[in-house]
Amino acid sequence: KNPKKWLFPSVEILPGQFLLVFCSGKNTYKNNELHTNFKIQQSGESVFLFQPDETLTSSIIPIYLPTDHSYGCLIDGGSILSIMLTSSPGTSNSLSIPLNQIEASHQSGFYNSEFELELLSNDKESTIYYTLDGSTPTIKDLLYSKSILIQDNSNSINLIPTTPLQGPQHLSDFIWLPAKDINKASILRFGAFKNDSLQGSIQSKIYFIGEDFKKRYEFPIISLITDNLNLFNYEDGIYIPGKRFDDEGFTNSWWPIGNYHNRGIKWEKNVHISYFEHNLELGFETNAGMRIRGFGSAIFPQKSLNIYFREEYGLNTVSYPIFLNSSTEMHKRLILRNSGNDFVSTHFKDALLQDLLSTTNLELQKFRPSVVFLNGEYWGIHNIREKYDRYYFKYNYMLDEDSINIISLCGAEIEEGDIDNYFEIVDFIENNDLSIAENYDFFKKNVDVENFIDFLIAEIYYANYDWPCNNYKLWKSSGETSKWRFLIYDLDYTFGHNAKSNYNALSLNHATSLDEGWPHCSCSNLFFRKALESSEFKNQFINRFLFHLKNTFSSVRVLSKIEEYQLLFEPEIIEHIDRWRYPNSIVEWYEEIYTLQEFAINRPCFISTHIIDFFDLEDFDFDCNEINQDNYEFTIYPNPSSGKVKLLTNFPISEIKQLNIYDIMGDIV
DSSP: OOTTSSOOOSOOOOTTOOOOEEOBSOOOEETTEEEOSOBOOTTOOOEEEEOTTOOEEEEEOOOOOOTTOEEEESSTTOSOEEEESSOOTTSOGGGSOBSSSEEESSOSEEESSOEEEOEEESOTTOEEEEESSSOOOOTTSEEOOSOEEEOOOOOOGGGSOSSOSSOSGGGGGTOOOOOSOOOBOEEEEEEEEETTEEEEEEEEEEEEESHHHHHHOSSOEEEEEOOHHHHHOTTTOTTSOHHHHHHTBTTTOSSOBOGGGOOSGGGOEEEEEEEEOTTSOEEEEEEEEEEEEOSGGGGSSSOEEEEEOOTTTSOSSEEOOOSTTOSOOEESEEEEEOOGGGGGTTSOHHHHHHHHTTTSSOOOOOEEEEEEEETTEEEEEEEEEOOOSHHHHHHHHOOOGGGEEEEEGGGTEEEESOOTTHHHHHHHHHSSOTTSHHHHHHHHHHBOHHHHHHHHHHHHHTTOSSOSSSSOEEEEESSTTOOBEEOOOOOOSOTTSSGGGSTTOOHHHHHTOOOOBTTBOGGGGHHHHHHTTOHHHHHHHHHHHHHHHHTTTOHHHHHHHHHHHHHHHHHHHHHHHHHHOOSSSHHHHHHHHHHHHHHHHHHHHHHHHHHHHHHTOSOOOOOSOOSOGGGOOEEEESSSOSSOOEEEESSOGGGOSOOOOBOTTSOBO
């Protein structure tokens, strides 16, 4: 766009010489040191070299560079470029050591049409073998002897069922269904072999061929390439029911237990991940580890994935601005989330509800939606999320990773660090009356009360039924003044998910219940029940709830946020529905959004009445009639329709006294 962004000063380069240019942004030329007026991000930016008449002479595509690596021509003046383990400023690139044994003539990315791809080995005694279906190349696979025509992908892993196909009636609520249409990119994996042994590592590339790809997606695109056996092998493929289902199935569980429930590093599979921005530029790529995430949500056809960056695979950490407006660009682990129990509904509920809590005293998991291609096949929308672990606190809050303690299940499970003083607190409050000020002071000294109250209010307002005995997690550092704080996550079983989490749920009763068995256990609400003995805590809780009802959970604010997420997902959701068949149609997706809107409108009035009754209050200064006729809005969908329509409103339907619907001719229908 701007060929004359920076102009070379008068510099003489003799034959065989090299010119060193620093892209520093200083725009100076002193002491034979040449600096441009621009910088190049580590995540990669295009660089162009033009003739004085603005004819393009040479260019480099954006490429992510690991720290202390370089990128350049394998052969001086050649067309194949490589990441180098070393740099050679002012000298020939032949002195540098390439990162890879083999270099490809085309980097992963988007291309207008099919092309011939060439592979160049740095070791002339090595032989190159490759595959086109994601499988790991061996000497039994395709021998590279001439350029490879990169064209259509014939992979068909989308035909493999990822849930059981027979079982109890409730299986029909989430059973795998064949996709309607699958958009595909081409993939290539290759390696160098000498004496029948692999030299170096297997490399993976993905190529999106055709103009359609360049304008099809508004979300970032993530490519995952792994051997199909890692996912779909009967014995140990982590994406299918497999052997474990045949061994256990529905025998002792409502859920169909399968290979996708296997956990731990033993079940971690290697994967090559490439991240493309929505403008199609390659953000980063590396080999990494991959595991299935979740228990209940793992039964759905589409699974959530944990991605682990480790030196044994590739990059130890990724430095890239995945999340917009984030304080950190460092990532050690990522979640590619199927939206949990919301998979069959809106596909954005947890992200939406955490977003609403942005002004509260809570740690939150940042969010960015993406489109995933698995071994070149469209695999639907996955929400990129942060993972609560020691690295989350290291990079977001600059805390020592070895000082972090994270516990769950009432302290029965230690996820990071150790139990610290948790059971000392439990023992104290179980055996002491917190209505006594000095006893409550002990509680305040060890538990971050402001955080705790915001956590409780969010779970209660959202009517989370999959809580408190589940989704119960606390953290603190090992510092002397550090207090336990509650982590909020997995808000899918909320906000009208079903009748138990509807806007009329008596969630204060739920939060203080002494029942045992899911979703209750007395240890999980012990802190809340005992804290309510303190009038100081109770008053602070009530006043903070009132504040959130007027501000954080204002119907107008919540409805606006729902609309924001609807507009964000609308361009992508139809293809996702065609891929996974959940929800059943775009009309059903809008109906799920209507459920969110209905909750946002009706919950404030209902929960305020519930608060008054639960605490036996005479005064609770909350006006239920926040939405008045001046900002009433409604929508009819689908429009146009075949005769049956639904009415979406941001106010109670009972407010409608008369409704007339007209056709295109102006006649009442």
